[in-house]
Amino acid sequence: MGKWFKSGSPWIWMTSGAVSICLLSVLGLLLLIAAKGLSYFWPDNIYEWQLKDEQGQQYSLIGEIYDSENVPTERLIAAGREFAEDTGQTVTRYLIKTGNREFVDLDFRWILASDIISRSQPKDIAVIERNKNGDFFGFPIAVLENGTRLSGGNLSQLLQQHIGRAVKLNEQAQALQKSEIGSINYQLEKLRLKERGYELDNALTSERKEDIAQQKAQLDAEYQLLEARFFDLRKQAARDALIIKDMRGKEVILPLDSILGITYANQLSFIDKVGHWFTGIGKFISQDPREANTEGGVFPAIFGTVFMVLLMAVIVTPFGVVAAIYLHEYAKKGLVTKLIRIAVINLAGVPSIVYGVFGLGFFVYMLGGSIDALFYPEALPAPTFGSPGVLWSALTLAILTLPVVIVSTEEGLSRIPSSVRQGSLALGATQAETLWRIIIPMASPAIMTGLILAVARAAGEVAPLMLVGVVKLAPTLPVDMNFPFVHLDRKFMHLGFHIYDVGFQSPNVEAARPLVYATSFLLVSVIVGLNLTAIGVRNHLREKYRSLEH
Structure with a gap:
């Protein structure tokens, strides 16, 4: 046993077990989000109940079962509910979505199983999807x-x-x-x-x-x-x-x-429900939101998220690569260089809201206000670039993710043997030509790794965006058919902020809950899609320049 511990095998198994548990936890969380979100688009059966109230009067209720739970009878009695007969230790109650907001106070209500006289599923009952006031149930x-x-x-x-x-x-x-x-x-x-x-x-x-x-x-x-x-x-x-x-x-x-x-x-039928489910997902992805973001789709949020991330990637990549090349290839090894590297590493730990405050003060008010005063004085006092927009959001997140790109690129440069540089210089190439033709292509997989990490972090950030450009509802997209076609001064919607808004600012909590799961799963899917694209490009570059390493 002592030899086994000294060999290090227990620690290997412990590490493997911890990693496995983490992976299973993440996978389980994603499956939970997917199940809760995607089930929202499945067409449930519609029921008609005959109920009796506490006074014994009968009434009808039409809706779909949204949730159910068992409630202790003692709690209901303590809350003032009286039962004519013994119901046991627990009573099942159902959360029913009734719709018809014009004629009922709430489109979600709880009913007790003890109040149900009968329940049926009429074939001729219909669900009417509307552009306002939610769904309507009826015949x-x-x-x-x-x-x-x-x-x-x-x-x-x-x-x-x-x-x-x-x-x-x-x-x-x-x-x-x-x-x-x-x-x-x-x-x-x-x-x-x-x-x-x-x-x-x-x-x-x-x-x-x-x-x-x-x-x-x-x-x-x-x-x-x-x-x-x-x-x-x-x-x-x-x-x-x-x-x-x-x-x-x-x-x-x-x-x-x-x-x-x-x-x-x-x-x-089951096949019809599957087709309806796919249609619902398609509408969710392609349509605009409505009813305070609790219904409709999230296409503007998808577009805004992807557009902002791509713009951020275009900005952060050249700056990060140039800074890494300077620090590794040109800067002298001394105290100043060490301090700069320490500062870059420490910047990665700064809270993101601090970057948002910096972006609001420097980019929006100072830089944007100066641009308005110089180039758009006719629009003042209404701001053009002196207001939060997609450009300032991309720049703020570019600064936030810059340390990741610098560190990753420097690690890639350090893995390139010095003999490659010396061989290129010995053949008559200048240092700039060596960098452009040899070093940067060989380090491109590391650059793409830094970009992948930057995209993964930037796509999920919400706090700084709330200060520098994201809004609850953007009437127009940053891209349209009006010259100059790309409007970087416009505000935009973001999936992360959409989740926050629907989950915590919605006036209809029950209706918003499944949309939170669906939007969360969509955000994860968008991030995974962007990362897989970048990983594919990285693998292609790695195979393309593999011969240079030998």
């Missing part, structure tokens, strides 16, 4: 087509046709508003700033003023035509309506322009 009765009631034939097929028509018209109206109408508004704002710039320079001549007025008149005329077309599309989308009976037994009229889709969940 479709008829379609109002331009005021005419249609209820004969296949009602389900009739509904799908009319809802598809309304959704298509709404999409056309939204596309018109975002593209052509948005472009005209952008041009009008540019003309206003141009005129203001001429006024500040005392160069607003009558000819320029008349030319700007003509351009404005032409844009206004185009705007009026597009606006008329927009309202016509909205009017056509609002032409029809759905008559549906809710759980109160009353008929409710829902305009079709507010409906996104209809699902008869109790009629779906």
